[in-house]
Amino acid sequence: MSAAKTFKRPDGRKVDEMRKMEAKVGIVPNADGSAMFSFGDTIAIAAVYGPRKMHPQHSQNPEKGTLRCTYSMLSFSVSDRIKPGPSRRSTEISKITEWALEPILMIHKYPNMVIDVHINILQANASTRCAGINAAALALAHAGIPMREMVSSVSIGKLDKQLVVDVNKDEEDWEEGEGATDIPITMTPNGMVTHLQLDGKITSKELKEAIELARKATKEIYEVQKKALKESLNEQMGED
Amino acid sequence: METPRLTAERIKEYLAQGKRFDGRKPEDFREISIEGNVSNKAEGSARVRLGKTEVIVGIKMGVAEPYPDSPNKGNLMVTAELLPLSSPRYESGPPRFPAVELGRLVDRAIRESKFIDFEKLCIKEGEKVWSVFIDIYSINDDGNLVDAAGIAAVAALKWTKMPKYDEKEGKVVYDEPTDKKIPLAKDIPICITAHKIDGTIIVDPTLEEEDVSEAKITIGATPEGVISSMQKGSPVELSIEDIHEILETTEKVRKKVFSSIKEYLE
Numbered sequence: 001m002s003a004a005k006t007f008k009r010p011d012g013r014k015v016d017e018m019r020k021m022e023a024k025v026g027i028v029p030n031a032d033g034s035a036m037f038s039f040g041d042t043i044a045i046a047a048v049y050g051p052r053k054m055h056p057q058h059s060q061n062p063e064k065g066t067l068r069c070t071y072s073m074l075s076f077s078v079s080d081r082i083k084p085g086p087s088r089r090s091t092e093i094s095k096i097t098e099w100a101l102e103p104i105l106m107i108h109k110y111p112n113m114v115i116d117v118h119i120n121i122l123q124a125n126a127s128t129r130c131a132g133i134n135a136a137a138l139a140l141a142h143a144g145i146p147m148r149e150m151v152s153s154v155s156i157g158k159l160d161k162q163l164v165v166d167v168n169k170d171e172e173d174w175e176e177g178e179g180a181t182d183i184p185i186t187m188t189p190n191g192m193v194t195h196l197q198l199d200g201k202i203t204s205k206e207l208k209e210a211i212e213l214a215r216k217a218t219k220e221i222y223e224v225q226k227k228a229l230k231e232s233l234n235e236q237m238g239e240d
Numbered sequence: 241m242e243t244p245r246l247t248a249e250r251i252k253e254y255l256a257q258g259k260r261f262d263g264r265k266p267e268d269f270r271e272i273s274i275e276g277n278v279s280n281k282a283e284g285s286a287r288v289r290l291g292k293t294e295v296i297v298g299i300k301m302g303v304a305e306p307y308p309d310s311p312n313k314g315n316l317m318v319t320a321e322l323l324p325l326s327s328p329r330y331e332s333g334p335p336r337f338p339a340v341e342l343g344r345l346v347d348r349a350i351r352e353s354k355f356i357d358f359e360k361l362c363i364k365e366g367e368k369v370w371s372v373f374i375d376i377y378s379i380n381d382d383g384n385l386v387d388a389a390g391i392a393a394v395a396a397l398k399w400t401k402m403p404k405y406d407e408k409e410g411k412v413v414y415d416e417p418t419d420k421k422i423p424l425a426k427d428i429p430i431c432i433t434a435h436k437i438d439g440t441i442i443v444d445p446t447l448e449e450e451d452v453s454e455a456k457i458t459i460g461a462t463p464e465g466v467i468s469s470m471q472k473g474s475p476v477e478l479s480i481e482d483i484h485e486i487l488e489t490t491e492k493v494r495k496k497v498f499s500s501i502k503e504y505l506e
Contacts (some may be wrong), residue, residue, distance in 0.1 A: 076282035076298030079414035
């Protein structure tokens with residue numbers, strides 16, 4: 001642990017310290033459910049439409065409903081403007097997001113229907129897919145879609161040999177020593193893993209530690225998500 | 241059109257008495273609010289709310305070759321995306337006509353009003369000029385995206401801090417913003433779109449009213465009334481009297497809108 005104490009992160013955080021998180025639901029009045037989630041400078045918004053009938057008919061699945069996620073970064077969310085429209089990266093992240101969320105949804109209750117989740121990144125400083133998944137999970141809950149549990153997503157990084165939580169852009173570009181390893185992980189409050197990716201270089205022992213770190217971090221995120229949902233309920237009660 | 245016929249008829253009945261569902265008069269705008277710094281990676285950005293309608297606009301700048309017909313002028317590109325997030329009506333995919341129209345209307349209001357001094361955005365004639373990208377995104381569509389986007393674009397341009405340009409390397413250094421502003425004219429262009437519904441001229445329609453609208457016309461002009469862009473939409477004719485009425489109404493409306501957004505733009 002002594003290495004962990006002396007390790008300097010570019011923005012001065014402790015190795016297990018998250019950036020400031022914010023969450024709010026009900027940000028898009030047109031949607032059936034919507035939410036914003038941010039890790040520091042990384043801001044994601046998500047909106048849910050549905051469940052509604054899947055069109056065209058041949059795409060309908062009589063066994064269960066379909067969860068359809070679309071992840072997209074706004075052109076001005078990064079330094080070098082992104083050309084609008086889907087890319088290979090955004091297509092993959094969209095699919096990963098579906099896989100991260102579907103296990104918690106009682107999607108069998110909606111045969112032939114589709115639930116659309118649209119995720120947009122307004123401002124990016126790494127961990128955008130994790131912020132997107134956190135916002136999407138909130139939006140689904142806000143839409144009142146039956147869910148077994150919540151999910152929370154965090155990126156664990158390994159900078160040289162040091163594990164850290166909630167990687168930012170400077171850390172993602174870490175070049176010293178063994179360089180940067182990026183491990184986005186999504187978990188339920190009970191510690192079931194619904195999503196895991198890894199880019200870099202890591203031993204299985206370190207990976208186990210990374211998962212343990214993610215377990216702690218996702219608990220913190222879960223509290224932030226829960227608070228946002230409760231706040232929106234209180235507001236609704238206030239209105240009535 | 242997705243507004244039921246029953247609602248459409250009721251909207252018309254109301255308008256015949258000079259009333260609207262939300263209590264406004266035909267020439268009333270909804271409340272406007274403007275917010276800056278929506279995205280700190282953009283050189284400038286703004287969020288505009290018009291009632292329940294919400295749009296965000298971000299400005300990115302780059303260095304590129306000028307167009308052959310304007311070797312000493314900067315470039316402008318305006319794009320709009322109607323995010324599927326913003327309405328159950330929008331789907332992912334290549335831009336359809338309403339998105340193209342939104343981008344083009346804002347483009348022409350800004351370009352034709354000479355709001356941006358493009359000659360000052362020239363770095364080296366015939367070789368290097370600044371490109372200004374204005375990207376518009378709908379966040380919640382409850383009608384009149386065009387007028388909201390026009391205001392957001394002007395605000396974002398006003399708040400833009402140009403990035404540093406490293407001439408030796410020929411690269412833009414994005415993380416070192418300068419205090420330099422985009423050279424802008426004093427008078428801002430404002431888009432006002434008027435709609436004709438069953439003989440009544442209204443402005444700032446809600447989504448339902450937009451569905452019922454028979455004809456529309458978007459006018460880009462300065463608060464002083466200098467018109468620089470105009471476009472009639474929808475395949476229904478307007479009489480000369482209609483156009484006169486629209487010109488008079490929008491002129492009044494534009495002044496009011498300007499006085500309500502002025503404080504944000506100083």
